[in-house]
Amino acid sequence: MNFETLKSIKPRNLKLLPQSAVSCAFMPESDERNAIWDMFVTKSGRCFFSVCAELYVHSAAGLYEYIKETGEMKLCFELNNSVCNAPDAIMPSKIHTSMSEMNDGRLIMTTHTTSQSRVHPYWYPEPFYNHVFEGYQGSNILIYNPDTGVLENRGIPVPHESIYGGTYDPKKNAFYFTGYFRGHLYRYDVESGAVTDYGKVTEFGTFRLHLSKIDGNIYSANRTGKFYRINTETQEIEELGIFFPKDYEPYSTEKHVQLDYICDGPDGNLYLHYIFGYNIYRYNIKENRLECVGNGRPDDLELCDPNQHYGLVTDDKGVFWYTLSVLTETFDWTTAYLIRWDILGGGKPQNMGLVGSCERSINVMAEMHYHDGFLYFTNGNHHFDTPGMFAVDVKKLEAMDYNLDDESAETPLSHDVINYLHLAEPKKFWPYSDEEWERQFARVQNYTDYCRDFGIFMAENPMEIPHKAITAYPLWREYGYKNSAVSKVWFEGNTVCAEFGGEKKYRMVGEKIEEIEAFSPKAEPIAVPQNKVPKAVGRYFRAVPTASADIWDGKQLIGTQDGILFVWDGDNAFSLGACPNTSGEVREICYCEKTRTAYGVIGSYNDISIVFSFDEKNGLRFLGRAHFNIESGLHLNCELSSIAVNSDGTHILIGSNENMGAVYDIEL
Numbered sequence: 001m002n003f004e005t006l007k008s009i010k011p012r013n014l015k016l017l018p019q020s021a022v023s024c025a026f027m028p029e030s031d032e033r034n035a036i037w038d039m040f041v042t043k044s045g046r047c048f049f050s051v052c053a054e055l056y057v058h059s060a061a062g063l064y065e066y067i068k069e070t071g072e073m074k075l076c077f078e079l080n081n082s083v084c085n086a087p088d089a090i091m092p093s094k095i096h097t098s099m100s101e102m103n104d105g106r107l108i109m110t111t112h113t114t115s116q117s118r119v120h121p122y123w124y125p126e127p128f129y130n131h132v133f134e135g136y137q138g139s140n141i142l143i144y145n146p147d148t149g150v151l152e153n154r155g156i157p158v159p160h161e162s163i164y165g166g167t168y169d170p171k172k173n174a175f176y177f178t179g180y181f182r183g184h185l186y187r188y189d190v191e192s193g194a195v196t197d198y199g200k201v202t203e204f205g206t207f208r209l210h211l212s213k214i215d216g217n218i219y220s221a222n223r224t225g226k227f228y229r230i231n232t233e234t235q236e237i238e239e240l241g242i243f244f245p246k247d248y249e250p251y252s253t254e255k256h257v258q259l260d261y262i263c264d265g266p267d268g269n270l271y272l273h274y275i276f277g278y279n280i281y282r283y284n285i286k287e288n289r290l291e292c293v294g295n296g297r298p299d300d301l302e303l304c305d306p307n308q309h310y311g312l313v314t315d316d317k318g319v320f321w322y323t324l325s326v327l328t329e330t331f332d333w334t335t336a337y338l339i340r341w342d343i344l345g346g347g348k349p350q351n352m353g354l355v356g357s358c359e360r361s362i363n364v365m366a367e368m369h370y371h372d373g374f375l376y377f378t379n380g381n382h383h384f385d386t387p388g389m390f391a392v393d394v395k396k397l398e399a400m401d402y403n404l405d406d407e408s409a410e411t412p413l414s415h416d417v418i419n420y421l422h423l424a425e426p427k428k429f430w431p432y433s434d435e436e437w438e439r440q441f442a443r444v445q446n447y448t449d450y451c452r453d454f455g456i457f458m459a460e461n462p463m464e465i466p467h468k469a470i471t472a473y474p475l476w477r478e479y480g481y482k483n484s485a486v487s488k489v490w491f492e493g494n495t496v497c498a499e500f501g502g503e504k505k506y507r508m509v510g511e512k513i514e515e516i517e518a519f520s521p522k523a524e525p526i527a528v529p530q531n532k533v534p535k536a537v538g539r540y541f542r543a544v545p546t547a548s549a550d551i552w553d554g555k556q557l558i559g560t561q562d563g564i565l566f567v568w569d570g571d572n573a574f575s576l577g578a579c580p581n582t583s584g585e586v587r588e589i590c591y592c593e594k595t596r597t598a599y600g601v602i603g604s605y606n607d608i609s610i611v612f613s614f615d616e617k618n619g620l621r622f623l624g625r626a627h628f629n630i631e632s633g634l635h636l637n638c639e640l641s642s643i644a645v646n647s648d649g650t651h652i653l654i655g656s657n658e659n660m661g662a663v664y665d666i667e668l
Contacts, residue, residue, distance in 0.1 A: 001250070001251065001254050001255070001306065002250065002305070003304075003305070003306070003327070003328060003329045004304035004305045005304055005422055005423055005424040006302055006303075006304050006422060006423050006424060007423075007424045007425075009302050009423060009429060010300075010302065011405075011413065012300075012351075012404035012405050013300075013301060013302050013337075013351070013404075014354070014413050014414050014419060014420070014429065015353050015354065015404045015411045015412070015413060015414070016353055016354050016355075016356050016357070016358070016361070016411055016412055016413075016414055017338060017352060017353040017354065017355060017356070017392060017397065017411070018353070018396075018397060018400050018402055018408075018410040018411055019357065019358065019409075019410055019411075019412070020396065020400075020410060021392055021393045021396040021397040021400070022355075022356075022357055022390060022391070022392055022393075023068045023071065023390070023391040023392075023393075024071075024357045024359070024360075024379070024388055024389065024390045024391070025066065025068075025071040025072070025073055025388055025389055026359070026360070026379075026385075026386055026387070026388035026389075027051060027073060027386040027387055027388060028386065029386060031051065031386055032053070032057050032059060032386075033051045033052060033053045033057055033059050033061075033062075033386070033387070034052075034053065034054065034055075034056075034057050034380070034381065034382075034384065034385070034386065034387060035051075035052040035053070035054050035094070035114075035364075035366075035380040035381050035387055036049050036050060036051060036052060036366060036367075036378040036379065036380035036387045036388075036389075037050065037052050037094050037095070037096045037097065037112075037366045037367070037378075037380065038050045038094075038095045038096055038097055038098060038099045038109065038366070038367060039099070039366070039367040039369065039376065039378045039389075040099035040100070040101065040107065040367075040369070041369040041370075041371040041376055042101050042105075042107075042146070043101060045371050045372055046065060046146060047065065047066045047067075047068065047369075047371075047376055047389070047391075048063060048064070048065050048066070048076065048099065048107065048146070049063075049064055049065075049066055049367075049378060049389060050062065050063055050064075050094065050095035050096075050099070050109075051063075051064055051387060052093055052094040052095070052096075052114070052380070052387075053091065053093040053094075053114075053115040054093060054094065054114035054115055054123065054381075055114065055115075055122075055123055055450065055454070056450055057093075057115060058091060058093075058115055058116060058117075058118055059080075059091065059093060059115060060078065060079035060080040060083070060085070060091055060092055060093060060115075061079050061092065061093055061094050061095050061111065062075065062076075062077065062078040062079060063075075063076040063077050063095060063109075063144065064076060065146070066376075066389040066391075068374065068376075068389075068391040073389070076144060076146070076149065076151075077144065077149075077151045079092050079111060082142070082151055082153055083111065083140050083153060085137065086133055086137065087118070088117055088118060088119050088133050088134050089117060089133065089134060089135065089136065089137050090113050090115070090116065090117045090120075090123075090125050090128065090134070090135060090136040090137075091113060091115040091116070091117070092111035092112070092113060092136075092137075092139065092140065093112070093113050093114055093115030094111065094112040094113060094114055094115075095109050095110065095111060095112065095142075096110075096112035096163075096164055096165065096207060097164065097165040097166070097207040097208065097366075097367070098110045098112075098163065098165055098166035098167070098177060100166070100167050100168035100175070100211075101168070102143070102168055102170070102173070102190070103170050103173060105145075105146070105147065106143050106144060106145045106146070107143070107144045107145075107146060108141070108142070108143050108144075108166075108168055108175055108190070109141075109142050109144070109166075110139045110140065110141050110142065110163040110166055110177060111139045111140045111142070111163070112139060112162050112163055112164060112180065113125060113136050113139075113162050117134050119134060120134070121457060122454050122457050122458075124457070124458065124461065125162070125181070126181060126463055126608075126625075127461065127463060127581065129160055129181060129581075129582075129607070129608055130160050130581075130582065130583055130607060135160055136160060136162055137156065137159070137160065138156035138157075138158060138159045138160050138161055138162075139156065139157075139158070139161065139162050139163035140153055140154070140155060140156055141153075141154040141155065141156075141157055141163075141175065141188060142154065143190075154188075154193070157186065157188055157195045158179060158184075158186060158195070158197075160181075161179040161180070161181055161182060161184075162179065162180040162181060163177045163178070163179060163180070164177075164178050164179065164180040164205055164206065164207040165177065165178050165206065165207030165208055165209050166178070166209055167209040167210065167211045167218060168211065169211065169218065169232045170211075171216055171232050171233070172189075172232060172235070173189070173190045173191055174187055174188060174189050174190060174232075174235075175187070175188040175190060176188075176209055176218055176230055177209070178201070178202065178206055178207065178209065178220070180204060180205050181204060181205075181608065181638075182200065182204065182608060182638045183200050183201060183202040183203055183204045183205070183206070183222070183223075183636065183638070183660075184197055184198065184199055184200055184201065185197075185198040185199070185201040185202075185220075185230075185237065186198065187235065196235075198237055198659075199481070199658060199659040200481075200637075200638065200639075200658040200659040200660045201220075201222060201228065201237065201481070201659065201660070202221075202222035202223050202660075203222060203223045203224065203634055203635060203636040203660070204223065204627075204636045205223065206220065206221065206222060206223050206258055206259065208220060208221075208259045208260060208261070208262060209230075210262040210263075210270075212264055212270060212285070213264050214264050214268055214269075214270070214285060215285055216232055216233075217229050217230060217231055217232050217233075218230040218232060219262060219270060219283075220259060221244065221258070221259040221274070222258075222660075223256055223258045223634055224243075224256050224257060224258075224633050224634055225243050225244030225245075225246070225256065225257035225258070225259075225274065226239075226242075226243055226477070227240050227242040227243070227244065227259070227283070227290070228240055237481065239480050239481060240288055241288070242283075242288075242290050243477075244257040244259075244274050244277065244281070244290075245257075245292075247277055247278045247279055247292075248276050248277055248278035248306070251276040251305070251306040252276050252277065252278075253631070253633070254276075254629075255275055255276040255306075256275070256276070256633065256634050257274045257275065257276070257277055258274055258275045259272060259274050260272075260273060260274050260275050260277075260308075260309070260310070261273055261309065261310070261311055261312040261322070261368075262312065263312050263313055263314060263320075264314075265282070265314065265318075265343075265344070266314060266318040266344065267318075267344055268285070268286075269282050269283060269284050269285065270282070270283040270285065271283075271293070271312060271314075271320065271343075272312070273296070273309045273312060273322075275308060276306060276308055277309070278295055279292050279293065279294055279295050279296065280292075280293045280294065280295075280296045280309070280312070280320075280322075280341075280343075281293060293343055295349075296309055296322065296324070296339060296341060296349050297324060297339075297349060298339060298348070298349040298350055298351045299348070299349075300351065301324065301337060301339075301349075301351045303324065303326055303422075304326060304422055306326075306327050307324055307325060307326045307327065308324070308325050308327065308333075309322050309323070309324060309325075310322065310323045310324075310325055310333075310336065310364075310365045310366075310368070311323050311365055311367070311368030311377070312368070313368055313369060313370040313375070314370065315370055315373075315375075315394055316373070317342075318342075318344050318345075319340060319341070319342045319345070320340075320341045320342070320343050321338065321339065321340055321341075321368075321370065321375055321394075322339050322341075322368070323336040323337060323338055323339060323355060323362075323365050323368070323377075324336075324337045324339055325337075325364075325365070326422040328421050328422060332363070332383075332418070332421070332444075332447070332448075332451075333363055333364050333381075333418075334363070334418050334419060334420075334421045334422045335354060335361075335418075335419055335422065336354065336355045336356070336361065336362035336363070336365045336377070337351050337352075337353070337354055337355075338351075338352040338353060338354075338355050338375075338392070339351060339352065340352055351404070352397065353404060353411055354414055354419055355377055355390055355392070356390075356414060356415075356416060356419075357390075358412060358415045359415070360379070360382060360385070360388070360415075360416055361414055361415075361416035361418060361419050362377060362378075362379045362382075362390060363379070363380070363381055363382040363383070363418050364379075364380050364381035364382075365377050365378060365379070366378045366380055370394075373393065373394055373395045374391050374392065374393055374394065375391065375392040375394055376389070376390070376391050377389070377390040377391070377392070378390075382418070383418075383443045383444055383446070383447040384443045384446055384447060385443065413431050415432065415436075416440070417430075417437060417440035417441050417444060418444070421444070462624065463624050463625050463627055464624050464625060464626075464627045464628055465611050465623045465624040465625065465626065465628075465666060466623060466624065466668075467666045467667060467668065468667040468668065469666075469667040470628055470630055470664055470665065470666050470667070471496075471632075471664070471665040472628065472630065472632050472633070472635050472662060472663075472664055472665075473496070473498070473508075473662060473663040473664070473665075474633070474635065474660070474662045475498075475500055475508075475661045475662055475663065476659065476660040476661055476662065479500070479501070479506070479661075481659040481660065482502045482503050482659070483500075483501050483502045483503055483504050483506075484500055484501070484502070484659070484660065484661030484662070485500060485501065485502055485641075485656070485657040485658060485659070485661040486498055486499070486500040486641055486642060486655030486656055486657050486661045486662070486663055487499045487500060487501075487519045487520075487522075487641060487642065487655075487657060488519065488520060488522065488641075488642045488655070489642045489643065489644045489653040489654065489655040489663055490644045490653070491644055491645070491646045491647070491651070491653065492509065493646075493647075494646055494651070495509060495510045496508070496510060496653060496663065496665050497509045497510070498642075498653075498655055498663045499516070499519050499520060500655070500661050500663075501519075505517070505518065505519060508663075522588070523548075525545035525546055525547055525548040525558060525559075526545060526548040526556045526558055526568060527545075528545055528558065528568055528573065530543065532568075532572070532573045533545065533560060533566070533573060534560070534564050534566045534573055534575035535562070535564070536562050536564065536578065539562055542560065542561045542562035543560055543561075543562060543564075544560055544561040544562075545558050545559070545560055545561075546559055546560060546561050546585040546586050546587070547559045547585075547586045547587060547588050547589045547600065548568075548589060549589040549590055549591040549598055549600075550591060551567070551591050551596070551598055551614075552596050552616065553569075554569070554570070555567050555568060555569050555570075556568045557589055557591070557598045557600075557614055558573075558586075558589075559585065559586020559587075559589060559600060559602065560585065560586060561584075561585045562578065562585070563578045563579050563582070563583060563584055563585060563586060563602055563603075564576075564577065564578045564586075565577070565578075565579075565586060565600075565612075565614070565620060576614070576619070576620045577620070579602050579603075579610050579612065579622055580622075581608075581610050581622055582602055582603040582604075582607045582608060582609060582610045583603070583604055583606075583607050584602070584603050584604020584605070584606070584607055585602070585603075585604065586600055586601075586602045587600070587601045587602060587603070587609070587640060587641055587642070587643075588600060588601055588641070588642050588643050589643070590643050590644050590645045590652075591645070592645045592646075592647070592648075592649035593647075594647060594648050594649050595615070595648075595649030596615055596616060597613055597614070597615040597645075597649060598613065598614045598615070599611065599612070599613050599614075599643055599645050599652050600612050600613075600614075600643060601640040601641070601642070601643045601654060603638075603639065603640065605639050607638070608625055608638045609625065609626070609637075609638060609639060609640035610622050610623070610624070610625060611623045611624060611625070611626070611640070611643070611652075611654060625638075626638075626640060626654055626656065626662075626664060628664070635662060635664070637656035637658060637660065637661075637662050637664075638656070638658065639656055639657055639658045640654050640655065640656050641655055641656060641657035642654070642655040642657075643655075649668070650667060650668060651665055651666060651667050651668065652666050652668065653665055653666070654666065
């Protein structure tokens with residue numbers, strides 16, 4: 001990603017909002033937690049937010065109420081008193097983008113994680129996805145009564161999955177949510193407790209589910225910009241045939257186009273923007289049409305690339321409000337300019353000033369709400385500082401008719417180092433003392449050093465399959481969620497071949513794709529006497545061969561329903577053990593005679609599959625997962641069904657039989 005800095009900036013673009021219109025409060029320094037990722041304002045105007053721990057902080061989340069009139073942050077509950085967590089397990093450190101008000105006035109929400117286990121050096125949960133003691137046990141569904149203070153823990157609806165976002169459906173008294181690791185969509189029936197798994201709807205890690213009051217349905221999108229609707233009446237996913245355009249290259253490509261904020265417009269349309277999208281868009285529900293409204297950046301606001309919108313709400317007059325932020329090379333947001341845009345009135349975007357106080361500006365604004373004349377902002381991830389809340393009196397702000405070019409104590413220059421970090425020579429524009437700069441910058445440097453070390457650790461502990469190059473065939477993009485599951489892959493010479501589908505079935509041979517009547521049958525695994533098959537203690541009933549391949553010297557490599565691999569010579573079984581990174585059966589094995597190497601895929605439909613190899617020199621090796629961030633886009637598939645290797649052993653093919661079916665040609 002290419003990062004830019006500004007060589008100069010006008011003083012007006014370092015000015016804070018008029019301070020008489022701003023209220024703020026911060027968590028006490030004694031609280032080590034460092035983030036806020038969920039906030040909700042109820043119909044009656046009460047504001048609740050979650051205090052979270054992430055990255056370097058090992059702690060559980062809590063829920064607080066922010067009372068703007070007094071600046072009080074009133075404790076509602078702490079998760080460490082409400083949710084049981086094994087001592088070495090990854091922490092439920094967040095409540096993330098899920099808080100909703102139910103029909104009876106109670107709040108429903110879910111836990112999430114971005115805090116490491118106490119026995120891990122960093123937060124890196126994917127390699128411990130299903131680890132019994134050190135993994136994430138799973139997110140809890142919580143229901144809180146703000147009037148009585150009673151918290152109800154409904155338990156863990158999906159073991160080991162972290163719930164990343166959700167919203168409540170008042171028509172059916174249900175809660176829809178998405179899983180971070182595997183990208184499935186789920187529905188929780190509040191009355192019966194039943195959980196419905198809709199399968200994979202996103203690569204991984206999408207959080208925004210928007211309940212529209214316009215039509216009563218829920219809108220969301222996958223990480224690479226496929227827009228979809230949940231019909232709350234039929235309880236079905238409706239594919240809208242819309243992909244968000246990548247309008248901000250190279251950032252749209254590299255960071256992709258994940259739906260970030262969306263709101264109901266007063267004209268009966270939805271308005272939205274996405275991560276590293278250049279523009280704000282309007283979705284016409286009646287005509288199922290997405291159209292560009294325009295670039296949300298004010299003409300006189302000096303920004304460098306990349307920059308991003310955060311938040312999107314309308315006020316009582318139908319005027320839109322959001323913020324604009326700049327990203328630095330340390331992946332740290334440096335600004336939160338408050339933007340006012342009277343879209344429906346034909347106005348242009350206006351910069352109202354930086355959201356902040358003389359004590360601190362907002363770094364990451366995760367959630368933004370409007371209620372009864374006030375804008376509410378979360379203030380989280382401010383380096384090693386405690387998080388806080390901001391409220392802005394919109395009526396007072398607009399009545400002041402101020403000018404950021406004027407000298408005024410009401411709109412002072414920012415006192416926060418972060419607002420200067422997108423400048424080429426930030427200290428050159430700093431109007432305060434050197435001592436104050438050094439004090440604040442030391443905290444920035446600590447954060448930067450931590451992020452650098454974290455990146456080094458992840459590079460030394462990779463999850464993705466090692467490769468020279470990858471060609472991806474995301475079949476779901478053209479054939480949809482119901483017709484893209486891959487049943488089988490193979491090579492004809494070096495030509496990529498696959499069978500895929502669901503309601504309809506297809507065969508792909510290179511660029512040629514044709515509809516077929518039925519899938520080709522898979523080869524039956526080698527028959528081995530049951531008493532010879534390696535077994536896990538007490539699980540003999542799963543000692544059933546599920547996949548096999550002929551290897552060297554007349555032997556076979558065989559996998560079982562319990563994920564155990566062994567070599568069979570016709571008389572004896574030599575066990576290679578089970579994969580530690582996943583559970584479930586060995587799905588398929590292939591073999592290259594030239595390199596004398598076997599490859600296979602292992603993992604159940606509930607887990608994340610692993611690709612492995614086996615040869616005489618290295619034995620059994622677990623290569624990694626189908627998780628790729630490449631030039632053609634972001635790809636992650638969890639349920640791998642098939643694998644093949646070409647004749648010279650330079651390429652393997654893997655296929656996924658999920659909703660978002662895909663084939664990957666991997667050059668080794």
